[in-house]
Amino acid sequence: MKTQDFLSLITEHQDKALLFEYAPNKLVGANYHITEVKHITIDSVDCGAQTDSWKETIIQLWESPLDILNTKYMNAYKALAILKKVGTMKPYTLDAEVKFEYSNSNFHTAQLYVNDFEILNQNIIIKLGIEKTACKASDICGFAETVIDKVESCCTTESGCC
Known part of the structure; x- marks a missing residue:
């Protein structure tokens, strides 16, 4: 999913809770915070001596131990406010792939791609996945x-x- 598509999705559904499924049927805790937004430029050389470059937006999600009893998920309106503020400080590359960086005690730190999303009742569920190397x-x-x-x-x- 491109950064612009993600921002448009949460803009369209600001009244809904924003949930992240990091593995099948496993949700990031309701105590999550958006703790960092990275605007990354990758310049690479592969094993065939071919060069490539692209940009990514990486949004870090962190579960706060201080909010462990929180059961109410962040709504898209609040997430959008955070991301808009970031965009005024460091502009987004809107056609950059958006990824989410996340870990918990049972899941290693990973940058996860958006595989899909679902609108279910009053929730936007962002379905994340790990991309295999190639x-x-x-x-x-x-x-x-x-x-x-x-x-x-x-x-x-x-x-x-x-």
């Missing part, structure tokens, strides 16, 4: 996109990779 130079390195029984190293002198 070889971006698979065509150059000779890796098929399907599972291969025998994989030879792409990092040989003859391969043109690495």
Whole structure:
């Protein structure tokens, strides 16, 4: 989901509670806070010596131990107010992918993609997921996109990779 799409979604549903599902049927606690918004530029070189760059917006969610008894989720109106204030200080790249950084005692710290969302009663449920790593130079390195029984190293002198 792009940053603009997320901002539009919560603008359209400001009266609803904003919930985040970080794994199937597992919600970020109602005691969460938005503690940081990162405007990231990635400049990369892959194993095929190809360069790439892109931007991401990363919104950090943190469960406050001081609010552990809180059962009322933040509404989209409050989240939007926080994100608008951030945008006045550091403008968003609206076509940047939005991710959410989160962890708890049972879930490792991860930057999670938005896979989908659901409007259910008075809730917006943002369904997050982990993206698997992939070889971006698979065509150059000779890796098929399907599972291969025998994989030879792409990092040989003859391969043109690495």
